[in-house]
Structure formats: structure tokens, C-alpha cells
Amino acid sequence: MALHPDRLLPIEPEARAIARELYAGVKDLPIVSPHGHTEPRWYAENEAFPDPVSLFVRPDHYIFRMLYSQGISLEALGVPDRQGVVHNTDNRAIWRLFAEHWYLFRATPSRFWFEHSLETLFGVSERLGPDNADAIYDTIAAALETPAFRPRALYERFNIEAISTTDGALDPLPWHDQIKASGWKGRVLPAYRPDAVIDPERDAASFPERLAQLCDLAGTPVSWAGYLEAHRIRRAYFIARGATSTDHGHPTARTADLPRDEAAALFDRVLGGNGTSADAELFRAQMLTEMARMSLDDGLVMQIHPGSFRSHSPGLFAAYGPDKGADIPTATDYVRALKPLLDAVGTDPRLTLILFTLDETAYSRELAPLAGVYPALRLGPAWWFFDSPEGMRRFRETTTETAGFYNTVGFNDDTRAFLSIPARHDMSRRVDCGYLARLVADHRLELEEAHEVARDLAYNLVKQAYRI
Amino acid sequence: MALHPDRLLPIEPEARAIARELYAGVKDLPIVSPHGHTEPRWYAENEAFPDPVSLFVRPDHYIFRMLYSQGISLEALGVPDRQGVVHNTDNRAIWRLFAEHWYLFRATPSRFWFEHSLETLFGVSERLGPDNADAIYDTIAAALETPAFRPRALYERFNIEAISTTDGALDPLPWHDQIKASGWKGRVLPAYRPDAVIDPERDAASFPERLAQLCDLAGTPVSWAGYLEAHRIRRAYFIARGATSTDHGHPTARTADLPRDEAAALFDRVLGGNGTSADAELFRAQMLTEMARMSLDDGLVMQIHPGSFRSHSPGLFAAYGPDKGADIPTATDYVRALKPLLDAVGTDPRLTLILFTLDETAYSRELAPLAGVYPALRLGPAWWFFDSPEGMRRFRETTTETAGFYNTVGFNDDTRAFLSIPARHDMSRRVDCGYLARLVADHRLELEEAHEVARDLAYNLVKQAYRI
């Protein structure tokens, strides 16, 4: 092993030569990361990351879900159970188990990300395996203790210009304040993710309590009007700390635009805890439209990440809790689901609403046609299961001809795996340059245009779309 | 810029060489255009086309929807409002606005079509942009005034062998008569498109009136039997003027085959204007089967274009009316929807029913398997949002292995943009030759066979399928 300079570039020599040239023009552009899940605390406290397993295995559902799918228990992998208890703390043994099964990741994006980190950060140019597992563990462990591997040093080394975290509506954002107060020049922006105070089915028992908490935080009455006002106040609080966006992870893309009294009655039902499942769906739907209206007022860019059936396995959930790799995409409708919101605000170019999907069939059938006409709509990049070379290629091939490049918004790494961020952006830049190179090679685009588009996809569009 | 002779051909040198050879064998074949939306009046009156904006911007929803999606108002683009009023008549300013945003069309089919027209018709080999907008405007405007740019001259220059228009069932077809009477040798065929007298939800208020009008035109009573007879009479009227096909643009592909008395009762309900939305869907469904039965009698080839959610944005519709780029595809079922019609007439090889889709997932899952067994079924080419290089490639890759080439029907340009017709057929021929070349290069097809198939796809199949 040793990362090949042409990895992921087109195979055809002519296209590869063009792709190389395009890639050379974007590979060193700063990283703008407008959506992700790194911890603001890391940048605030700037502590060393712990051992290799805690960094690469335990928190990464891409990694442990594959191992689990092949019969290795999460217990053996030291994944914390639902109560946070780790039943296997022998990190070295876990690492060996991981190394022994590293072949399972052939041709997956995890392989690309991990090996990119290994070589560029830790200088390891060998393929992980049973024979070198211990040596590689030691190399990583030693490096993690050095100042160069502290979060802020890595932020700088990664050439990050700005990075967004994802933060609950109730979060007081102390770490963001602490970062600001520290005088460090890194830009760590919060993003307003109000799912927990919008989705009555998320931890249903404590939902009314969270609504009360939100209104309490904002100093508003616990009523429909007070609840909306509380969101406005919390959004302003986030904006004051650098937020430029909101994010909404709903089971479906459904939106609604109810008359005020119906919305108020619906609020009362979900607040009282006696709403039905249909009420919950309708409340989520209504709130997307409310959030869009607030965005028109305060300028926050809105993101919708719909269509994940969360925690599909009740057994896995009972033992290990959420986010354990058992979130499964579902077929998603956008055409009818988004209509109420779009009817209300979709033709207003002051709004930016970024759509993601886990249902690739929607790219060419629904999302590109919608984004290709509504001034408020933009397409988020290939997401989650499709944040991969083939996934990214399909995204471009199925959206560009209808929506063009300029209704897309650059790349999201969407990760809590901090060390993988450069690798993820690098993959995206390589795949986009490969796509552009093929357009140049068959004369759909001229080279100088492709250079411009490559820079737009890697850097300009994300700043513009996310107002960073 | 300057159109590259190899544009859209495969990148691999061997496949490209084969594709070049295949393309050389089909590029000059006559154009047969069996489905489209050019105006018969053009050919009848043979007047000059007006200015560049009226030709390229104002009427082309591919163009203005993209500009609109990026925040440019339709008003600014001089798109006529719902009452037909143009609020910006400064064509030169509109052209400059268009030129300034031409980069938005990178990698879209509009770009290919427009540049093909620019160079081959107007001799302009520069990329449109702010710097040359005025000069290009002047070049086009000057050309349009010359006799060579009159509709009939262009028809001949484009090497069109026959072109079909699309005409309402109530249309007296005066222009087609006038063309015939003129002695001009161009073949401009009407096509019977009865949506307005079949779909109770299209301009619902005046639907009963239109039914009465249809029966009146045909001299039949306004009853279920009279209504069907009126269709037969109008079809004969169209056939007498050269029609070889009907066309049906329904929201879904649903068909029905009701007992006569139920159908008659349904007719009475929709005629009385008190049918439900379910009645409307059922009436459309029933009429597809009736139309298929009439086709068995009179030989008209039948086309179904389902699955477009028309005028998705009520705001846009209220201000600018239909066909403003806000028609969005929806997921479409064919397997259950077409069954009643297929049960009735699908195994009769005398019928030709051509299916289109805006839901690409149906190609390999439903449409190719259906067309690969039912003698009456053929697959229309990649349509609308998929009338593009990647769309056409996916069409071949997902239908050929199951349905073969000979259950497809060649190319449709389906356009009202007359000047783009050669470009559209050229794109199709290039993409098909590229597909065939790859089959030759990996030894799935022999070269001489590929030559034959290329000619079939470009010329023979369309004549045979559409009986032209």
C-alpha cells in the first residue's frame, strides 16, 4: 500500500490526465465543512484524543456495522451499551479483531477514509492486517499523545476554514462560547437542530417536558405562539454564536401548512402527550414550514435530511441504543410531501432550503426537477450510504443534466470521525474532478470551464449556499 | 468553442473509433419526427421567426426554468404572464441576462442543443457570454430575416422526411389543410391528442362544454355511445389529414375496462360536473382502453406519456399559467395500472402502444419486462428530463438486455423548439452509436450488426413503429 496519486480518477488515460489537472487545481483549497457531527468540546478543550480504538472503531458505525453484519458481536468490539458501559476494554484485542477483518471493507469508502488517515496522518503505508495490527496500533497511539494531534492543531493542519457542528435546540452552546473566548482563530459554527423539540415520537415520554424546557429557556409561554417564539429566540441565540443553518432529520419529507387554529390545536394535542402517530407526522410536517418561514426572517439556511428508518432492529436498540448502524433508508416522496412548504415559500429566492436523500431514485425523478425550478431549493450532496465514489458519481450523473451544477451546494462530510475529514473532502474532489474530466473528454465541457466548476464544487458553492 | 466532431462519443479510443464509424453511417439519414410540438401554422404560413429571445428564451421552459431556479424572475425574462402579457419587452436586455447566466447550463442538454444551433445554423462558434451577447444577438436577428430561415426552408435544410404535430381533438386542423393545399412537399402530420376532452380535471369548469363541443363537431348525441362515436369520427378526420398516432398525457398510467353500463354511468357523472377526483381518474383510465380499442380498428398508433405532476407551483401557475417548467415527475406504476388495458388488447400484435416514462426505475423493473412480452407494447425513447446524454445511456442500459432493440421505437424530439430538432436527433444518434460501440468493443455485438442497429434506431424503427 501507499496512496496512489491517481486513486479514484478515471481509468481512461485522456480523462485521467484531465482529471489530474483539475484535481491539482482544487486539492489544496481550504475545507469548508457546513454540516457535521464533530464535538465543539474538542475544539474548546483541545485535549488529546484517546486510543486508536476509541478513535476509529468504537464510535464509527460504518466500521462496526460491517463487522457486526459478519457475526462479530458489538460487545466484542467494545461498543458501549445503551447505558454507556463498555464490556470489552481490551483495546489492543479489539484492534486485532478489527485488523483481522479489515478485508471486509474492500471497495468501501471506509477503506479509503481509513487508509488516507493512516498514511497522511500517521505515516503508515501498509495495509492493516493481523501481522501489523500491533505495530500500527502503537504508531497511532504514540502520535495521539503529541501536540500535533490535538483538535486545534489538526483543524489547522487540515486547512479547515470553517466547520459546523450540529446542536440541539436546548443546547446552551457553552463550548462555542469557550472557543470564541479563547481567542483561537478556528471557526466552529453551531447549527440549529431542533428535532428533539419537534418530533413527538423521539423519546416520546419526555417530549412535553422538552417543549416546556424550550419555552422556559426562551422565556415564552407554553403555547403554540409561545413555542414558535421560543424557536425564534433560540435561533437568534445560535445566530449570535455563528450559526448559519438549521437541520432537520425527519422520517419523511412531509410538510404541512395548517391554518393557525388547527396548528395550535395540533400543538395542544402533542403537548398533552395524547397525539396519535398521525399527529406526530403532521406536527413534524407543520414545523418544517414554520422553520422555513423563520428562515425567511432570520436568514438561516435550512437543511432537510429525510427518509431514514432509525434503529430498525429493536434488539440492537434495546441493548446498544440509537446510532448503531441499524438506520435503514426508505423510499421517499418529495413531490407531494414538500408541496405545502413550497406552496408557501418555495418561490422566494431569499430562502435556501437544501434537500438530501437516502432514496437515489429521487435524484433524477424528483429532486433535480424540483431544484431545477424552485428558487428556494438546492440539492445537498450524496449523503450517508451514497457518500462514496459510485454514489457521488451517480449523484452527478442523475442531477446535473436537469438541475445543473449551480443548484447543488458542494460537499458535506457529515461526520463525527474528525480524522477522516480531509479524506472525505479529498474523495469528493477526486470524484467530481473525474466526472468533469469525462465531460471534457467527450466535449461536453471545455477545460477552462471545468476548472471553474471544480473550484465551485470544492469551495465556492458551499460558502455561497450556506452563507459562510 | 467550435463543435467537436467527436462530441458525446465514448472516451476510450477503441470505442470512439467504432462509434465514429457507426455515426458516419447514420448522421445524414433523414429526420423522422413522430412526436413533437412545433406549430403547423409555421409550415402553412411560412413566415419568418421573430427575434432571438422569442425563439430561444421566452418559449423554452428548459431555458427559463433554470434561470428562474437561480432567482431570476420570469418577468425579467419576458415570459408572458397567464394573460399573455409580456412585462419586459426589451429583448436585447433579456438576451444579455441570458448570456450572463449561460454558465448555469454547463453539462445540460440545453447547452448542447443551443450551441449546435448557434454554430450549424448561425455560424457562431463562440461560447455565449456577456462580452459577445450583443454580437450574437445581431447575427441571429439578421439571419432570421433571410429566406433561408423560413420554416419550410429549415424543414428542408434539416432533412426532415416527416414531422408530426400534436393537436387537440377539437382542432379543425386548418393549417394541415393549408399545407396540403399549398403543394409544398413537406410532410406535416397531425396527431390526435384528446386530453382536453378526456380529462375532467383539466380546466374542470369547461369540461362538460368541451364534451358537448366534441359531439357537436362529430354530429353525435352527448351520451357515452355518442361520445365514443365522436372520437371515432374525429380520429378519422385526423387520419384523413395524415395522422398516424394518438397521444395521451395522463397524470398516471392507470387504465380500466369497465362494463358498458358502468362506463356510461361514469360518463354521465363527469359530464354533469359532479364526478369526484376518483371518477376523473377512472374516466381517464377507461378512455385509454377505449382509445386502444379504436386503434385496433383504425390503425392509429397509441402513445401514453404518464406521470407528470403538472404545474406543481400554484403561485407560478396563477401568475404565468401552465407549461412554465414546474411540471415534476412522480413515481409511476405500470404493472398494475396497465393491466386492464393489456388484458383487453395487449396480446394483439395489430395494436402498437408506445409507453413513455418520467420514472426511470420503471425501465428495467416494469417497462422492459412488459414490452419484452406483450406484442402490442413498445418503449418510447428517453423522455423529457431524460432526453439527455446520460438519460439516453441509462435508457439503453436498462432496457436492451430485457426488451432488446426491436421493442423500442427510435427517437422523439418532442419539442416546440424547431431550431433544436437537428441537434436533438444528432444527440440521440451520437449516444446510441456510443452505446453500440461499447457493445462492439467488448464483443457483445459485431460491427456489421451494430451498423444495422444504428440505422434501425436512427431511421427504420421509427417509421415502422409509427407507421409513417
Next chain:
Amino acid sequence: MALHPDRLLPIEPEARAIARELYAGVKDLPIVSPHGHTEPRWYAENEAFPDPVSLFVRPDHYIFRMLYSQGISLEALGVPDRQGVVHNTDNRAIWRLFAEHWYLFRATPSRFWFEHSLETLFGVSERLGPDNADAIYDTIAAALETPAFRPRALYERFNIEAISTTDGALDPLPWHDQIKASGWKGRVLPAYRPDAVIDPERDAASFPERLAQLCDLAGTPVSWAGYLEAHRIRRAYFIARGATSTDHGHPTARTADLPRDEAAALFDRVLGGNGTSADAELFRAQMLTEMARMSLDDGLVMQIHPGSFRSHSPGLFAAYGPDKGADIPTATDYVRALKPLLDAVGTDPRLTLILFTLDETAYSRELAPLAGVYPALRLGPAWWFFDSPEGMRRFRETTTETAGFYNTVGFNDDTRAFLSIPARHDMSRRVDCGYLARLVADHRLELEEAHEVARDLAYNLVKQAYRI
């Protein structure tokens, strides 16, 4: 014609060279055929196959459906009607009709399979056509009379290591016994396919009778408990004759896990013949979960082949019966449908449940994510309409990045066309090597890894997954 050694390998020279090398490493590996429809009687009796038409045309719905779709009647092709009567017995005339229309199969997998057989088995290196139809007929007919073309000789010549048949639950498996008793070393394994005693809608009138027959065979009472026990006993009977798998061809992937008393009541309803269509669906659903539980006990690998709308054309069915090429795929949900079964047993790594699909959209959206986390799940190869070069390529491109290679199970030929078996495995090996070669060429995989994966896909995974 003459089969090109590089057929189906990548076009790019570098990737082709790699693919050649990979293919050289797997092309001669033994064939393991874990799922198919050859007749055990063939191997037991070892009689000569009859004439070319009975071998290549009459029984192959890939062949006659295409001819039928182009207006050739099944009668003319000598396809037996529903009563088994063949109306055209002039085999030579049928063969000429076939030869005349052989061009219809261009770029289809049937073409590849047939020409592979023609050349490798019969030494015919000319393309079939009207001119050589008789000569080729004679060559095949003569060969079929020789000992080298008896089933056992072909089995050995094909280098088959083991082949599974598909057998009804009521089948006494006499041929499998006879094969064993004969001392022949070929491994012909039965597979337990209980659809006829699980699906109340299959030949509905005689379903209760079949249930009684099953219980009678097993010596159990005709009750819910007795019925389940009868399945266990029949499975053991199959296992004793070499079975390693069950197979379930349901209209949908729906599963259920009812409380015992509800399941018993449901059984009574379907046994009494007064169940609704919903009951039938629920019974099939419940039985998938019951079968999975039995697999946990007896180790049979479970296969689900859902989503085919069988015998779509009632006219064709009335005249010619089932399996006449009119089975059409439908959109299939897996995420909700499989949940009851997965909730019950999906996290148990002792179970192997192999999923197939006729809805390609499920690969990346549902199947790869599900197989990428549930220890019990594996992905069957591209099936039926997708058992083709492009279909296989899409399968790898849309599943590998999420589920990896090791949650897939190698290749199934799934055929009753015995002579096509080597061709089908060869196609799969070529396409997989091509896919791997591209991964090597763009540096996603190293060559030595690709060699290992190629062998796993061609040989090791199928043995492991099917426990052969």
C-alpha cells in the same frame, strides 16, 4: 462469429489487462450451482436430450417471450399449451423461425448464453441465421445423440462440483434417491421449496387438499402445530437427501410474527378455504418467519425471491399456463416487510437468509444497508431480468460500497437450461472480474486482493453461504 476471449471485459486497455489476469485465475474453477431448476430426473435416468427445439426454444421463456413480443405466436413456436399439447411439431420449421429472428436478441444475455453453448459444445462458430439454420440444427441434433451429451457427461464436462434442484415440499425425491443409489459421483442436491403448501392463492381450490397431503406425508395432524411439525419433518427428509437450503417465491417480501393463537386461527381460515386475500398474504408472511425459525434449528439456508407478479396476462395464462414469460417485476419494499422476521431472528449469526430482488432500486436503498448490518442477511446475486452484464455491474456498483463483497453469496444460475450453465457462470465471472479490474485500475483495490476476491465471488462465497 467466434467467441472472443475478451468478451465482456472492460474496454479500457489497462483495466482489460487486469481483468484478463483475474479471469484467468477463476475461469476454470469448479461450478457450484446452489439454486436452479434443472430436473433431477435427467441425472437419474441419464437419457439423451431430444431435438434442438425442445432444448433451446420450447422450454426457454427468455427465448420465446422475445419472439412473442414481436408478434410471433406461441403456437407457431411449438410451445405446449396449458394442457401440454404442442400445436406445431415441425421442429425444423420452428428452428428456422427462430433463426430468422435471432437478430432480436442482439445485446441480450440469451444471445451470449446461446452462442457460448453453440461454440463450446457444438463447435459452431457462425452466427445463427436463415442461411445456416438447417445446418446448425443438424449439428446439434447429431451431437445430442452421442454419449458426450448425456446429462451426467455434461455435468462432468461442465466441471460442476454440486448442483441444487428446486423441489416441492410434497415431492418424495425419488430421482435424488436414484442418483445416490446409482453410485455416480455427481452431487445433485434437493432444495425445499414449499410455496405450494404455503401460498393459499396458488391453485387456491386445491390448497386445503395440499395441506392435508403434507400433514399426511409427515404423519401429523392437520392443525397449525401439526402443519409446522410436518414442515420440520419434510425438511429433515430433504436434508437427509443432501438439501442445504429452502427457497420461497412470494409476491412480496412481507413477513409477520403473530402470537401463536392468532397464527393458529389464521391457519384455520386458510385451511377452510374461506380466508381473504389479506389472510393469504399474512399466512405467507407468517410462514417466512416460521421457516426462518426452523432454519435456526436445522441449519437450512433460507432464500427469498420476492416481487414477481406472476402470469400477468390472463389470456396468455388461459391458453398456455404459467411460466410463459409474462411474470413482471414490481416495486418491492424490504425495510418494513422484513422487519417482523428480522426482529425475531435477524441478529442471529447462525441463520443465513439470502435475499433476491427484481426491484433494483432496493439494492442501494434497502438491501445493502440491511445486509450491511443484520448478521443473518446476505444478498443473492443479480436475479432473472438482471442476470445480465449490465444488471450484474449495477448490482456490484450499488451494493459493494455499503455491504462489501462478503455479504454477497457468489453466483446463482437459476436455470432449467442445462446447456447454458457454463455460459452463465462464465458471464458472471467475466463481469465480476471486470468490476474488480476497474477497482484495481483506479486504485481502490490492489491486484492481489482482487485475485482473492475474484476467487471468493466465483467459488468460496457460494460454498460458505449455502453450506455446500
